[in-house]
Amino acid sequence: MQFVPIKQLLITVMLMTASFCASAESPKVLASIKPLQLIAQAVTEGVTHTEVLLPPGSSPHSHSLKPSDARKLRSADVIFWVGPAMETFLPKMLASTKGVKAVSMMDIHGIRLLSSEEDEHHIHEHGEHHDHGDYDPHIWLSTDNARVIAREMARVLVSVDKVNQSRYQSNLDRFLKSMDQTDSRNGQKVEQSGKQPFFVFHNAYGYLQEQYGLEVAGYFTLNPEQQPGARHLVGLKGQLGKAGVTCIFREPQFQPAYIKRLTEGLSVKVGVLDPLAENIQSGPESYAQFINQLVDNITSCIQGAVKKNDKLS
Ligand SMILES: [Zn+2]
Known part of the structure; x- marks a missing residue:
């Protein structure tokens, strides 16, 4: 040596x-x-x-x-x-x-x-x-x-x-x-969940909707920082009333009081969508996890809503 x-x-x-x-x-x-x-x-x-x-x-x-x-x-x-x-x-x-x-x-x-x-x-x-x-x-x-x-x-x-x-x-x-x-997984999820329009907090989900054929029926606001206009809220209240059991999704970054006011007395389920991936640990697989989580939150909520609506009709 x-x-x-x-x-x-x-x-x-x-x-x-x-x-x-x-x-x-x-x-x-x-x-x-x-x-x-x-x-x-x-x-x-x-x-x-x-x-x-x-x-x-x-x-x-x-x-x-x-x-x-x-x-x-x-x-x-x-x-x-x-x-x-x-x-x-x-x-x-x-x-x-x-x-x-x-x-x-x-x-x-x-x-x-x-x-x-x-x-x-x-x-x-x-x-x-x-x-x-x-x-x-x-x-x-x-x-x-x-x-x-x-x-x-x-x-x-x-x-x-x-x-x-x-x-x-x-x-x-x-x-x-x-x-x-990711696409084939989420395509299946959406197919299994049944079609049910849902409502989102701010107008951010057009791309996700288009990608997977989801049905965003309406949104609370265009700009999350601003109180939506009175006319918009009245129209939304009408839509929500007609929607039957439906899901609305708020976002973790915002807690506006008007969501509660608008949904009082209606059969809505409130879920959370985070368009900014805040709770996702960052790593090489994280973007897929982020998209999967959005789709899971939407499909699990609307699956429940579809079941309830089937019972009602
Ligand atoms: Zn935005």
């Missing part, structure tokens, strides 16, 4: 540390909101940890800038965000931050955008249109869009970090495969 002198051992350790540091120089990736962080994490798994800008409990509709946000942004190499219709606070901050590659997901090629105009199911009040813009910005609530977003993230990451190209590519392939499984 050969004896390694201490000095040589030290040099070896120092060289190893140096080379570790060099390979650890992967890009610093930031996502504006948690659902985008979950998609990014699937793509950056094994290369770098994706940070998130918005702290839990804050809504992108109303977040106002903090000095810590500016620091996070300045230290990032890449930021993935939705677009000015969602993170209204970001464009100004991006304009004054140099050296960060910012990619707005509403602008990327192939992304599916729904008009923010309501279809005939919805009651329309002009006064409620404001910072949501012409297109519905809740683009992350569809697996088809998640696929497009993940592809774009991988493309951008390869452009700034060629060294890890094959890892980004294999992560992307795995993510796309998991989206296929």
Whole structure:
């Protein structure tokens, strides 16, 4: 056995540390909101940890800038965000931050955008249109869009970090495969649950509805920060009264008193949908878990409602 002198051992350790540091120089990736962080994490798994800008409990509709946000942004190499219709606070901050590659997901090629105009199911009040813009910005609530977003993230990451190209590519392939499984699982869930229109707190679920053929009958508000108009609430009360046993879904970020007032005396079941994935542990599989949880909450509630309505009729 050969004896390694201490000095040589030290040099070896120092060289190893140096080379570790060099390979650890992967890009610093930031996502504006948690659902985008979950998609990014699937793509950056094994290369770098994706940070998130918005702290839990804050809504992108109303977040106002903090000095810590500016620091996070300045230290990032890449930021993935939705677009000015969602993170209204970001464009100004991006304009004054140099050296960060910012990619707005509403602008990327192939992304599916729904008009923010309501279809005939919805009651329309002009006064409620404001910072949501012409297109519905809740683009992350569809697996088809998640696929497009993940592809774009991988493309951008390869452009700034060629060294890890094959890892980004294999992560992307795995993510796309998991989206296929997610879709077939959730398609079955929705089919089994039976058709039953349901009501949501804010107008955020158009993409999810379209992806899985769900039936959102109405929403309480366009902008979760604002009290809905009186006319909208009167119309909604009428819809709820006619709906039989139905489900309404509130969101953990908001506890408005008008939901209780509107549903008093009606046979409604109240569930929770979290469009921001706050209770989801972040990891490479988390985006699928997030979508599965939304679908499970919807289908388990409407399954109960369908049963009750069958008994009543
Ligand atoms: Zn929203």
